[in-house]
Amino acid sequence: MRGLRTTALAVLAAALLGAVLLAATGANPLVAFESIVVGAFGPDGLPDTLAYAVPVAGMATALAIPLRAGLVNLGGEGQLVLGAISAVAVGLQVPGVLGIVAALLAGVLAGALYAAFAAVCETALGVPLLVSTLLLSYPAVSLAAYLVRFPMRDPGSSLPQSEQLPPDVHLPALADTGLTAGLFLVLAAVVVYAVVDARTPAGFEARVTGWGPRFAQYAGIDRPRLTVRLLACSGGLAGLVGAVVVLGFPYRFIDGALITPQYTWIGLLAALLAAASPLGTLLAALFFAALTSGGFALERATQVPRELTAVLQAVLIIFLAAATGLLRGRKGAA
Amino acid sequence: MDAALFASALGALTPILFAALAGALCQRAGVFNISLEGTMLVGCFAGVAGSWYGGSVWVGVLAAALAGTAYSLVLAVGTITFRGDAVVLGVAVNLLAVGLTSFLVQTVFGTRGTFSDPALAGLDPLTVPGLSEVPFLGEVLSGHSALVYLSWLAVPVLAVFLGRHPWGLRLRGVGERPEAAASLGVPVDRYRYGAILAAGALCGLAGAQLALGNVTLFSENMTAGRGWIAVVAVLLGRALPYGVLAAAVLFGLAEAAGFRLQGLGLPQQATDAAPYVVTLVALFVFSARRTVKRST
Numbered sequence: 001m002r003g004l005r006t007t008a009l010a011v012l013a014a015a016l017l018g019a020v021l022l023a024a025t026g027a028n029p030l031v032a033f034e035s036i037v038v039g040a041f042g043p044d045g046l047p048d049t050l051a052y053a054v055p056v057a058g059m060a061t062a063l064a065i066p067l068r069a070g071l072v073n074l075g076g077e078g079q080l081v082l083g084a085i086s087a088v089a090v091g092l093q094v095p096g097v098l099g100i101v102a103a104l105l106a107g108v109l110a111g112a113l114y115a116a117f118a119a120v121c122e123t124a125l126g127v128p129l130l131v132s133t134l135l136l137s138y139p140a141v142s143l144a145a146y147l148v149r150f151p152m153r154d155p156g157s158s159l160p161q162s163e164q165l166p167p168d169v170h171l172p173a174l175a176d177t178g179l180t181a182g183l184f185l186v187l188a189a190v191v192v193y194a195v196v197d198a199r200t201p202a203g204f205e206a207r208v209t210g211w212g213p214r215f216a217q218y219a220g221i222d223r224p225r226l227t228v229r230l231l232a233c234s235g236g237l238a239g240l241v242g243a244v245v246v247l248g249f250p251y252r253f254i255d256g257a258l259i260t261p262q263y264t265w266i267g268l269l270a271a272l273l274a275a276a277s278p279l280g281t282l283l284a285a286l287f288f289a290a291l292t293s294g295g296f297a298l299e300r301a302t303q304v305p306r307e308l309t310a311v312l313q314a315v316l317i318i319f320l321a322a323a324t325g326l327l328r329g330r331k332g333a334a
Numbered sequence: 335m336d337a338a339l340f341a342s343a344l345g346a347l348t349p350i351l352f353a354a355l356a357g358a359l360c361q362r363a364g365v366f367n368i369s370l371e372g373t374m375l376v377g378c379f380a381g382v383a384g385s386w387y388g389g390s391v392w393v394g395v396l397a398a399a400l401a402g403t404a405y406s407l408v409l410a411v412g413t414i415t416f417r418g419d420a421v422v423l424g425v426a427v428n429l430l431a432v433g434l435t436s437f438l439v440q441t442v443f444g445t446r447g448t449f450s451d452p453a454l455a456g457l458d459p460l461t462v463p464g465l466s467e468v469p470f471l472g473e474v475l476s477g478h479s480a481l482v483y484l485s486w487l488a489v490p491v492l493a494v495f496l497g498r499h500p501w502g503l504r505l506r507g508v509g510e511r512p513e514a515a516a517s518l519g520v521p522v523d524r525y526r527y528g529a530i531l532a533a534g535a536l537c538g539l540a541g542a543q544l545a546l547g548n549v550t551l552f553s554e555n556m557t558a559g560r561g562w563i564a565v566v567a568v569l570l571g572r573a574l575p576y577g578v579l580a581a582a583v584l585f586g587l588a589e590a591a592g593f594r595l596q597g598l599g600l601p602q603q604a605t606d607a608a609p610y611v612v613t614l615v616a617l618f619v620f621s622a623r624r625t626v627k628r629s630t
Contacts, residue, residue: 025441072421126621127614129568130368135614138559139607146603150505157610265429305440310433317426318412325418 006271006323015318018308026300032063036309039297040290047177048296053289054179057265058241059185060194060274060285065237066230069209069278070199073234076264078140079115083107083239084246085144088162088253089152091246099169101247104185104243110238112232114140119231123224129231134191145255147291152253162283171247182244189237194278206230209277238264266292269317337473339590344474345548348482348587349374349557352540353564354571354578355488356533357604361573363529364509365445368424369409371561372431373534376405376542379435380497382449382552391455395481395542403531407432411529428561436554443552450551457481457547479547483541488536493575505529507625539560566613571622581616588612 019029041043059076066073073079084107091103114136121132145160154163171180197203205226211218217223241263244255266288273279291313295306360367377398384397390607409429409624412423457479496502507515508525516522534558541573544560545552563585570584571577 109560115375121614121618125618129571131617132564132614133567135566135617136611142477142603142607145606146601149603199460247402265425268425269429272425305437305446307433307437307440311430311437311488314426314430314433318418318423321418321422322412322416323418323425325416 036294078137107243113234182311406534
């Protein structure tokens, strides 16, 4: 277990390095940090931060689920995209409120089945999960790219994008914030994960496997079954996030629109940062979403490229992983 | 199939081969290195920056190798000195490389996304005397950049190093039985540092070939998954130099065949996916014969 102090120290060290980088580019670090905070949480920035945080938090939780048992799902991108394209395909066929439900379910199902297949690759076919999830991710992205260029292409547009979903298959918007009811779906998923993790045998099995896979095996935990189950949950949630994104503005699947914002990789960083604890993952995802959205404000205020915030996120994880290792090493020696 | 296709496939698989050899070296030393992608990207940037400011493509190649080595220090210090988790650190190092190079391309070159300039010196193709006269083979094997030939040379060199040289044998000992190696007085951590840093230099060369050989430009995230393919090639080739070469060639052939099928009317997306599917199937086949040793 990682202490709050270690995390705080790592954040401080990353901030310090950021200040040095900022000073090197000729900007005033204090002004820059202020613009990040104001840009992320100010009245203009907060809706953008939250809109970005919903898919990031969703993906972070999705990837945290298997990570709890020490399993790394590197194929979130494929599961996310497959969920999104399935949701659009179903949403274009089924009218009305039923269409929303059917589209969301299609997203969950597509992501879950695809991730479960990756799990079976490890448990039955002997390909390590890290590799099977990653390798399966690319064909899924290619398949979606193909579908929106040919069979599902919007005939009225020259861009690789699907047709727009009919208005009754849009997720209800929350005022005019750019947020949709998808926020509640993702929050619900986080709550379910938290409860299952803390209160149920299934959550306990996953945590025990994370602490010590060999002990877990000795205790009679069926690892292959656990792997398939956790991956199905992980992929299902990733698929749901994809569905939620495409059922919001601009209500269609656009090739690359789920990949460019790096939802998956930032989500994975958040899950890693929080060691997959449910609440911690949510907070880390919010933190990273705020940093990313603050990066845009930073760029406007100081001409410093917004990628600086991406650098800070990665540096933070590196410091944290090193600090955690150091603590573990000391405990082991004592 | 035509020779030009094979020739371009050879050029395209060179960065993967360099990175996969780097991964194999680390694997044999007992380090699971998934930071190949990011280190290669740093090599791409340093190669272009070195060639641009140094005025010679060789300054760029040297800069790429040095930058790759320096960058891999992050992983080395994190995993060996601080005993951090290799997977967590690898993912973070990859993301850091994307952020850092995107940041630098703007602060150094003042442009967003892609930097290219007609004055940027790239690697020249070498004509191999004699070989270039041979029909077909000459067209396929001659006319590549020096780094392509260096990557071919690196395969037997690494094989001999790991198979015969005392350092290579000790390195394998460190990977297979670290406690036993330590008890015989082999400095385990020092060998692992060496493996990671050498892998960094190889990834730097991979980046140099990609950014100065295959194309002559730097573009954000231009490695586009090649480092991950290298990770898979290490697994598929069981971290043996010739095995890794075979895996990289399989990958290159799948890509070339994909391009060929594209000419026959198959959509480009199918050919994009082909190498990954072929690799996965190859992994199934190999693990069906032997149980794959878990490599985490």
